Amino acid sequence: MYLFHSDPTANLSTSTSLSSLPTNFMDTQRNLRQWLEDVEQSLLTDKVRVVDLQAIGAKKKIYKDLLDQTLEQEICMEQLNMTARDHYPKLAVDTSRRLQEELKNYQDRLYDVKMFLSERLAKYNRVDKTLSDFERSIDEVKLWIRNVQPRLNATDTSYSDSRVLENQLGRSQILQHEIREMQITINRLNKDVVDLTQDADENLARQLREEMRELNESWSHIISSTKVNSKNIQDALKRNKVLQEEIQELEDWITDKEREAPADDGPIFYQDQLRERLDQYQKLQTELNLKEHTVRNLVLQGRQDLSNPSPSAPELAQNLETLISNYTNLQKKVDTKVMFYTDIHELHEELKNLLHQENVWLDGLQNKVFSSSNNGADAEEISEELDTLERFVKTHSKTNYEKMFEISDRLQATKVSIPATNSQLNQFRIRWEQLHDDAFKKLHTLNSQISDYQHMGHQITAMFEWMKHTDNTLNARLKDDVYADDVPGEAEKLIIEFNQYEAFLRSIDDKIHALRSTAKTEAAKRLEQQLVLLRNQFLQLHIKFRQFQKPSDFEPKFAKMRQILIEIEHNVHILDVRSDDPDVIHNQLENCLKLYKTLSDIKSEVEYVIRTGRGIVEKKQSDEPHDLTRQIDQLKAQYNNLGSKVSGAKNQLDSIERHLRKFRKEYSHIHEWFVKADNEIRKIENKQISKNTKEEIDWIRATRNDIKKLEGNFETLKNLERTIQKEADRPLTSLHDKAIELKRQIDQLDRRLKDRSEIVEVNK
Incomplete structure (x- = not known):
């Protein structure tokens, strides 16, 4: 608030001392003073009160007009100052000073009024702007709130489409951003x-x-609605x-389980594999049943969301339908698989049970076919066994076999x-067919045994009768010294007959053992009595037959071979x-x-005699088999011994002959040389020693050199002698003496040559 300056020279203008100033100066001064007083009074009484924009506009106009007047008064003030400056020298000092002070007072007051008016106008401008902005902002906020409300009402959190909800959440976030800016x-x-209510x-x-x-209440409602809407969107999302x-x-779970239940499981090769598949699908069936509650709740929740129409309802409905379809299809598929593998497992178990039952029956059939035997039993017992086996086979149905x-x-x-x-x-199957075949064979055998039992008698x-006839025949042949070799056709026939009846005796013996093994002791005893009688007569007859079978040329050949070997043994020395x-x-x-x-x-004849003799012993065709065996062994040993001696002597004599001939040849060579040299030295010894002895000395020297060369020949003689002595297994002294004597003669010749050489050398 400005304090306007007082006017200390208010009466100065009326003073006579200012009479020298121009009249217009005084009028201007008076008008200025009056204007200042009026304006100051008006400003002091006027207070800023905000009523409405119209009143504020009127006030702004008043202050604008006053401010414009202030500019005019400033011009007047400038004129007063210019006029006063021109008259200051003409005025008294005191008057001039007071005039200056008065004009200065006017100047200050005018400045204060101007500043006050400017501030008051600026304040009214601010109030006008603030109120205008306030009302405009109020209208803008109300308009924004009106526009936002439909957006909030348009938000539907029942949508089940995530994209729609995410779009709504995005719009909600944009709205919250707008709210933060609007806040x-x-x-x-x-x-x-x-601020407005202070001056309003x-x-x-x-x-x-x-x-x-009201605006704050609406704003709070918008804030709370926006928060609720945002939370609803987030919750819905x-x-x-x-x-x-x-x-x-x-x-995803259904897809995983679909992989566990392929359309084609592939073949089954093991019983455990069948059980595993059934367990696998039963487990999957259990898992599906446990998931059914989850699926139902999820579908129920989805359908509740679908009860509120929304643009995304078709997509959710499609997802639910797909889920229900996939789950239902998998459930049907698994149920079908469980039913299928249950049936397969039951069929396999039924097959195993039938197989066990039929194998038990086959075991019974096998026992009846193989465990009992009525070979040689009474016809009545065989007939009873035949009836039992026929009933066992015929009363068993083939239904289980075909069903398997x-x-x-x-x-x-x-x-x-x-x-x-x-x-x-x-x-x-193989056992069934084989045992049925065996059973039919057994039935046929039993039928045959009934007739065979009667045929055996x-x-x-x-x-x-045959043994009686054959005994008479053999007695006659042996009496006449007729043997098997003499009548080969008859002998061959008897061999066949003996073999046949021997086999017949064995069959009777087998039947006896069979009867005993089946506890048919009476039948076995009766048959055994007949067998003992038959076998005793057959053995006696067989002894005669073996004597009849003895080769007729064995004895002569045996005696001849023995005689030849004795003669050879006498000549071996x-x-x-x-x-x-x-x-x-x-x-x-x-x-x-x-x-x-x-x-x-x-x-070959010795081997024949040995082989035939041993055959006679083995076939018991000799009354003294041990003595015959000893003679055969002696014959064999004698032949082998003589063969070894003769073979050894042959090799020995051949080698000794060759070495003796070499010895003779070597000995003759040395001896012939010696005889020649001895004759020559005798001639020399019988001659007179002449002065021309060179030829004689050369011959002596050459001959002595030849004697030295004969050392190798003598070494050969020694080696041959040692070899011959070793091969002969006895000392041949004459051979050694010959070699020694020849060596002595050669040595004596060498001494004679040496002596002659010395004599010749002396007489040169």
């Missing part, structure tokens, strides 16, 4: 209303406060997200092929080495080769 305006309005009229202040209160996630989770293979075919058609079961079934009678003459040794070798040839020639 600044609201805060400014609340501040402005405080009481009615206007009350109106502004009421208007602001979260609920929809959870719903979609649960649907997707179930879809029908089940097997059904299992094969469903790709169930268990090797173990198939193997058991194949074994059962006729066979026994026929055998007694001539093979001993007793001479060092190779010609003598050669004669011995030729004799040895003759003996060797004889042994070779009789080898």
Whole structure:
């Protein structure tokens, strides 16, 4: 608030001392003073009161006019100052001073008025702007609130489409951003209303406060509605997200379970595999049943959301329909699989049970076919066993057999092929066919045994008659020294007959054992009595037959071979080495080769005698088998011993002959040289020693060199001698003496040559 300056020279203008100033100066001064007083008075009494924009506009006009007048008064003031400056020198000092002070006072007061008017006008401008902005902002906020309300009402949180909800959430976030910006305006309005009501009229202040209160209430409602709407959108989005996630989770779970339940499970090769598949689908069925509650709740929740129409309803409905369809299809598929594998498992178990039952029956059939035997039993017992077996086979139905293979075919058609079961079934089929075949054979055998039992009596009678006839025949042949070799056709026939009746006796013996093994002791005892009688007569007859079978040429050949070997043994001594003459040794070798040839020639006959003799012993065709065996062993040992001696002598004589001939050749070579040299030295010794002795000395020297060379020949003689002595197994002293004597003669010749050489050297 400005304090206007007082006028200390208010009466100065009336003073006579200013009479020298121009009249217009005084009028201007008076008008200025009056204007200042009026304006100052008006300003002092006028207070700023906000009533309405119209009143504020009127006030602004008044102050604008006054401010314009102030500019005019400033011009007047400038004129006064210019005039006063011109007259100051003309005035008294005191008057001039007072005039200056008065004009200065006017100047200051004019400045104060101008400043006050400017501030008052500025304040009214601010109030005008504030009130205008306030009312405009109030209108803008109200308009924004009116525009926002439909947006809030248009938000539908019942949508089940995440994209729609996310769009709504985005719009809600935009709205919240607008609210935050609008909150600044609201805060400014609340501040402005405080400022405005300070200078406002009481009615206007009350109106502004009421208007602001209503606006704040509307704003608070918008804030709370926006928060609720945003929370609803977020909750709906979260609920929809959870719903979609649960649907997707179930879809993923169904997809995983679909993989566990393929359309084609593939073939089954093991019984455990069948059980595993059934357990697998039963487990999957249980899991589906446990999931059914979850699916129902999810579908119910989805349908509740679908009860509120929304643009996204078709998509949610499609997802729910897909979920229900996939779940239902999987459930039907798994139920079908469980039913299928349950049926397959039951069929397989039924097959196993039937297989067990039929195998038990086959065990009974096998026992009846193989465990009992009525071979040789009474006809009545055989007939009873025949009836029992026929009833057991005929009363058993083939229904189970056919049903088993029908089940097997059904299992094969469903790709169930268990090797173990198939193997058991194949074994059962083979066993069924084999045992039925054995049973029919047994029935046929039993039928045959009934007739065979009666036929056996006729066979026994026929055998007694045959033994009587054959005994008479053999007695006659042996009495006449007629043997099997003499009548080969008759002997061959008897061999066949003996073999046949021997087999017949064995069959009777087998029947006896069979009867005893089945506790048919009486039948076995009766049959055994007949067998003992038959066997005793048959054995006696067989002894005669073996004597009849003995080869007729065995004894002569045996005696001949024994005689030849004795003669060879008597001549073996001539093979001993007793001479060092190779010609003598050669004669011995030729004799040895003759003996060797004889042994070779009789080898096959000796082997025949040995083989035949042992056959006679084995066939018990000799009364003294041990003595015959000893003689055969002696013959074999004698032949082998003589063969070894003759073979050894042959090799020995051949080697000694060759070495003796080499010895003779080497000895003759040395001896011939010696004789020649000895004759020559004798001639030299018988001559007179002449002066021309060079030729004689050269011959002596050459001859002595030849003697040295003969050392190798003597070494050869020694080696040959040692070899011959070793091969002869006895000392041949004459051979050694010859070599020693020849060596002595050569040494003596060498001494004679040496002596002659010395004599010749002396007489040169």
